[in-house]
Amino acid sequence: MVRRSPLTLAGAVVIAFFVLVAALAPWLAVESPIAQDLSQRLAPPSLQHPFGTDSLGRDVYSRVVYGARISVVSGVAVVTAAFAFGIAAGTLAGWRAGWWDETLMRVTDMFLAFPSLVLALAISAILRPSLTNALIAIAVVSWPPYGRLNRAQVLSLRSRDYIEAARAEGATDLVIIVRHLIPNAIAPLLVQGTLDVGNIILISAGLSFIGFGAQPPTPEWGLMVSEGRSFLMEQWWIATFPAVAILLLVLGFNLVGDGIRDVLDPRLRAR
Amino acid sequence: MSLSRFLARRTGLTLFVLFGVTVITFALSHVVPADPVVAYLGDHAPPDLVEKVRHELGLDRPLPVQFVIYLDGLLHGNLGISVMDTRPVSQDLAQYLPATVELSTAAMLVAILIGIPTGIVSALHKDGWPDQVARVFALGGASLPVFYVALLLLGLLYSRLGVLPGPGQLSLFTSPPPVITGMVAVDALLSGDWPALGDALRHLVLPAFVLGYYSTGIITRMTRSSLLEVMRQDYVRTARAKGVVERRVVLRHALRNALLPTVTVIGLTYGSLLSGAVLTETIFSWPGIGRYATNSVTNIDIPAVLGVTLVIAFIYSVANLVVDVLYAYLDPQIRYT
Numbered sequence: 001m002v003r004r005s006p007l008t009l010a011g012a013v014v015i016a017f018f019v020l021v022a023a024l025a026p027w028l029a030v031e032s033p034i035a036q037d038l039s040q041r042l043a044p045p046s047l048q049h050p051f052g053t054d055s056l057g058r059d060v061y062s063r064v065v066y067g068a069r070i071s072v073v074s075g076v077a078v079v080t081a082a083f084a085f086g087i088a089a090g091t092l093a094g095w096r097a098g099w100w101d102e103t104l105m106r107v108t109d110m111f112l113a114f115p116s117l118v119l120a121l122a123i124s125a126i127l128r129p130s131l132t133n134a135l136i137a138i139a140v141v142s143w144p145p146y147g148r149l150n151r152a153q154v155l156s157l158r159s160r161d162y163i164e165a166a167r168a169e170g171a172t173d174l175v176i177i178v179r180h181l182i183p184n185a186i187a188p189l190l191v192q193g194t195l196d197v198g199n200i201i202l203i204s205a206g207l208s209f210i211g212f213g214a215q216p217p218t219p220e221w222g223l224m225v226s227e228g229r230s231f232l233m234e235q236w237w238i239a240t241f242p243a244v245a246i247l248l249l250v251l252g253f254n255l256v257g258d259g260i261r262d263v264l265d266p267r268l269r270a271r
Numbered sequence: 272m273s274l275s276r277f278l279a280r281r282t283g284l285t286l287f288v289l290f291g292v293t294v295i296t297f298a299l300s301h302v303v304p305a306d307p308v309v310a311y312l313g314d315h316a317p318p319d320l321v322e323k324v325r326h327e328l329g330l331d332r333p334l335p336v337q338f339v340i341y342l343d344g345l346l347h348g349n350l351g352i353s354v355m356d357t358r359p360v361s362q363d364l365a366q367y368l369p370a371t372v373e374l375s376t377a378a379m380l381v382a383i384l385i386g387i388p389t390g391i392v393s394a395l396h397k398d399g400w401p402d403q404v405a406r407v408f409a410l411g412g413a414s415l416p417v418f419y420v421a422l423l424l425l426g427l428l429y430s431r432l433g434v435l436p437g438p439g440q441l442s443l444f445t446s447p448p449p450v451i452t453g454m455v456a457v458d459a460l461l462s463g464d465w466p467a468l469g470d471a472l473r474h475l476v477l478p479a480f481v482l483g484y485y486s487t488g489i490i491t492r493m494t495r496s497s498l499l500e501v502m503r504q505d506y507v508r509t510a511r512a513k514g515v516v517e518r519r520v521v522l523r524h525a526l527r528n529a530l531l532p533t534v535t536v537i538g539l540t541y542g543s544l545l546s547g548a549v550l551t552e553t554i555f556s557w558p559g560i561g562r563y564a565t566n567s568v569t570n571i572d573i574p575a576v577l578g579v580t581l582v583i584a585f586i587y588s589v590a591n592l593v594v595d596v597l598y599a600y601l602d603p604q605i606r607y608t
Contacts, residue, residue: 106287111295117549121568233426247414
């Protein structure tokens with residue numbers, strides 16, 4: 001896979017880089033991401049401020065570094081929540097079958113009918129705008145594909161011999177599900193997860209940009225682009241560095257997701 | 272299953288989903304922490320007036336009764352009254368929807384015109400450098416923060432260079448064409464108003480490109496993978512064996528069959544365009560339902576927020592239904608399940 005597709009590898013390297021930056025943010029940042037210094041406002045990139053300063057004299061480089069934490073954690077947290085909920089709903093539907101299956105699948109149909117950003121916008125309007133509420137809203141719209149994938153897996157696994165064997169040994173439903181079913185059903189969901197993280201980061205940055213996600217003075221990338229928008233032509237560094245960070249991180253996830261999809265696509269496998 | 276039974280089942284399913292969508296929006300409207308009556312009348316309204324309006328709006332009735340009233344209203348096209356402009360939400364949406372349809376259709380055209388040729392080039396040079404370049408280009412579209420690109424292009428091409436017009440659908444000095452469809456470019460064309468048509472198209476270029484580039488990625492990738500699959504089929508080998516020129520094999524024999532899955536993806540992408548339209552319209556001051564959605568969220572105008580959510584979900588579901596039916600109609604091999 002790596003030999004055939006250097007771009008997939010490049011994507012993985014980019015993700016690893018940002019995870020590292022997020023983990024080491026306190027050591028990489030040169031200043032506090034929210035410390036204001038009005039005497040230094042709108043300073044262009046220099047040795048002291050590698051990415052310049054914003055309209056409140058905050059160091060853009062330090063804010064971008066801390067922003068990596070927010071974006072990486074947001075993306076992973078939302079996917080994990082959608083994952084957990086999808087596994088619960090999908091397992092219940094596939095295992096119980098019948099009425100449960102029909103009901104749960106129609107519920108996923110209903111949630112799939114909403115474009116994600118639009119429902120997320122409605123939910124963050126009703127709850128108070130905050131990063132947490134934005135992430136809850138995105139999780140609410142992201143779980144149905146996981147539920148459907150997991151249901152399909154469970155349906156195909158439930159009548160396998162090893163499940164029958166476990167049952168014959170007297171294992172309870174719960175043990176069969178946790179020990180045998182979920183571990184064997186999880187692979188396609190992990191792929192879906194990789195494909196989703198990039199898009200989730202993009203949506204949450206978009207929500208923050210229009211004011212319904214992270215609130216000032218949080219060093220969130222979408223919010224930073226919004227704060228730099230009126231200075232874009234003169235003090236380009238304020239909005240451009242966080243925007244480039246979003247692009248690189250999301251592109252990293254998309255390259256890896258696309259690479260995995262290519263490898264797993266049976267239609268493209270060499271005969 | 273016959274085609275007609277498939278159609279009946281698929282339509283029934285869509286109706287059921289639409290019912291569920293109204294349940295979800297109704298439920299959302301009842302978890303609002305703010306009192307909608309107080310929001311409507313203002314903080315200092317006398318308590319007895321609040322109670323009177325609450326009674327008039329039916330908000331003191333049991334929830335199931337309220338849901339039936341809500342549903343009855345929906346069936347009569349009543350989406351409630353907007354708090355922002357005190358007009359019926361349905362009237363607002365009818366006014367703003369055409370601009371969104373115009374923008375997303377133009378964006379879709381951009382995505383198709385860039386996406387399909389890029390996908391073909393990618394497939395023909397699988398794993399070669401043109402494929403890698405096309406891959407980065409296509410996935411880049413799905414990775415760019417739309418809001419930044421929009422601001423940057425506006426700043427460069429409008430503020431700095433002045434080669435393209437700024438936000439909005441028409442310039443300040445262009446008199447708008449008579450309203451026929453509500454889509455400015457279409458109206459200008461229909462009424463033969465050439466200056467307005469030129470102006471409208473120039474205003475459409477940037478937002479349509481910004482919105483369309485986002486969807487280019489998925490169209491490119493789909494065209495590539497389905498073309499690669501088709502190219503391995505026997506009939507393509509037969510065509511080659513007959514001595515048909517490679518260019519003709521691809522364009523006449525393979526591409527036709529490869530485009531079917533791409534058509535599905537294009538239909539499904541229309542829904543995600545509506546999501547992208549929220550950000551694009553907000554930045555380009557495009558008077559569509561996306562900008563209406565952000566405005567109503569900013570003003571905590573709950574009836575407007577839920578109305579626009581509901582309408583977008585309806586459009587999305589119906590688009591999916593149309594795609595499924597078209598697909599079943601186009602491909603005789605499909606199993607109706």
